[in-house]
Amino acid sequence: MKTEKAKNVPAGPVKEKEAKGVTMRVLMSEKDGAPNFIMRIFEIEPGGFTVYHTHPWEHEVYVLEGKGAVRQKGRDYPIEKDSFVLVTPDEEHQFLNAGNTPLTFICVIPRPAPKE
Amino acid sequence: MKTEKAKNVPAGPVKEKEAKGVTMRVLMSEKDGAPNFIMRIFEIEPGGFTVYHTHPWEHEVYVLEGKGAVRQKGRDYPIEKDSFVLVTPDEEHQFLNAGNTPLTFICVIPRPAPKE
Numbered sequence: 001m002k003t004e005k006a007k008n009v010p011a012g013p014v015k016e017k018e019a020k021g022v023t024m025r026v027l028m029s030e031k032d033g034a035p036n037f038i039m040r041i042f043e044i045e046p047g048g049f050t051v052y053h054t055h056p057w058e059h060e061v062y063v064l065e066g067k068g069a070v071r072q073k074g075r076d077y078p079i080e081k082d083s084f085v086l087v088t089p090d091e092e093h094q095f096l097n098a099g100n101t102p103l104t105f106i107c108v109i110p111r112p113a114p115k116e
Numbered sequence: 117m118k119t120e121k122a123k124n125v126p127a128g129p130v131k132e133k134e135a136k137g138v139t140m141r142v143l144m145s146e147k148d149g150a151p152n153f154i155m156r157i158f159e160i161e162p163g164g165f166t167v168y169h170t171h172p173w174e175h176e177v178y179v180l181e182g183k184g185a186v187r188q189k190g191r192d193y194p195i196e197k198d199s200f201v202l203v204t205p206d207e208e209h210q211f212l213n214a215g216n217t218p219l220t221f222i223c224v225i226p227r228p229a230p231k232e
Contacts (some may be wrong), residue, residue, distance in 0.1 A: 001209070002202040003193050006178075028176050028202040037153050039176045060155045062122075062178075062222055065196075070119060073183040077119050082180075083152050086118040086144040089151065090142055093117070097145065106178055110152040116132060 002032050006041055014042075014050070021048025021097070030111055038111050043104045044068065044097040052094035056114040059093070059107050061085040066103035069096050079105075089114065118148050122157055130158075130166070131136055137164025137213070154227050159220045160184065160213040168210035172230040175223050176211070177201040182219035185212050195221075205230065 004027075011023040022044050029038040032065070041064070044050065052071065063083045069076035069093040070085055079085060087093045097103040120143075127139040137159050139222035145154040157180070160166065168187065179199045186201055187210040195201060203209045206231070213219040 001184065001188060001193070001207055003195060003199060003205065006198045006200055018178065027178070028199045032202050033204045034174055034176060034202055036174065037176065037224065039178065039200065039224065058150055058152065059151065060150060060224070062143070062155065063181075072117060077117070079119060082122045083119060084122055084143045084155065086117065086148050086150055088149045091117055106222065108153065108155065108176070 002028065011043065016051040016112050019049065020026045020050045021045035022050055034111075036111060037108050039106060039108050041104060042095070042107055043102050044095060045102055046097050046100050050094055052092065054090055057110050058089050059085070059087040059109060061087070061108075062106040064104040064106065066097060066101050067099035068103040070094070070099050071096060089094040118144065119159070124223065127159065132167040134167045137161035150227075152227060153224050156223050157220060158176050158211070158223055160211060161218055162213050162216050165212040166210055168208065170208045172205050173226050174205050175201065175225060177203070177205040177211075177224075178222040179188055180220045180222065182213060182217050183215035184219040185214050186210070187201055187212060
């Protein structure tokens with residue numbers, strides 16, 4: 001068993017250079033003995049966004065703080081604290097902060113990841 | 117894609133009769149096109165608890181509100197808002213509300229579930 005406060009996990013930048021103002025904390029992964037999926041927390045600063053992209057695995061997202069949107073095919077779907085989002089495999093998506101405070105959300109992905 | 121507010125998902129009692137004061141919302145599952153894992157929200161009222169048990173799948177937990185503990189082999193590990201907990205497969209565990217307000221947490225489990 002592992003239990004910890006999320007703020008005690010170091011935050012690092014995401015790898016995609018096209019993202020703006022996004023950091024990530026990996027809370028639980030295969031390194032901790034989690035066999036099937038990884039729980040991460042993303043924080044997007046005001047005006048920031050993740051990459052608009054697609055991949056063959058799903059996201060299960062839960063918004064902890066802030067206001068923003070999920071963008072898909074030119075349409076923005078509003079999200080805020082206590083919204084959840086399922087992005088199914090191969091769906092285009094982008095997360096944006098549309099507020100004046102950080103947008104923070106949990107995002108769970110499967111492991112091992114399906115092949116791209 | 118599916119996005120919704122968690123409060124708009126109906127809450128129902130958990131199936132285990134030995135639990136006390138526990139309700140559950142299923143946010144995202146295979147019914148929604150989520151192939152690998154299910155995100156649920158549990159709410160435990162003050163004085164309530166889940167069953168002390170074990171099973172061959174993991175939990176990835178994130179606490180949204182309240183104060184409580186995870187009990188394992190007679191020891192209580194405190195949890196509160198923004199704590200996370202990894203319970204690996206076959207570990208004994210029980211969640212308890214140790215506060216005066218509801219204890220609410222996300223709990224992710226794999227699908228299909230490993231055989232018991």
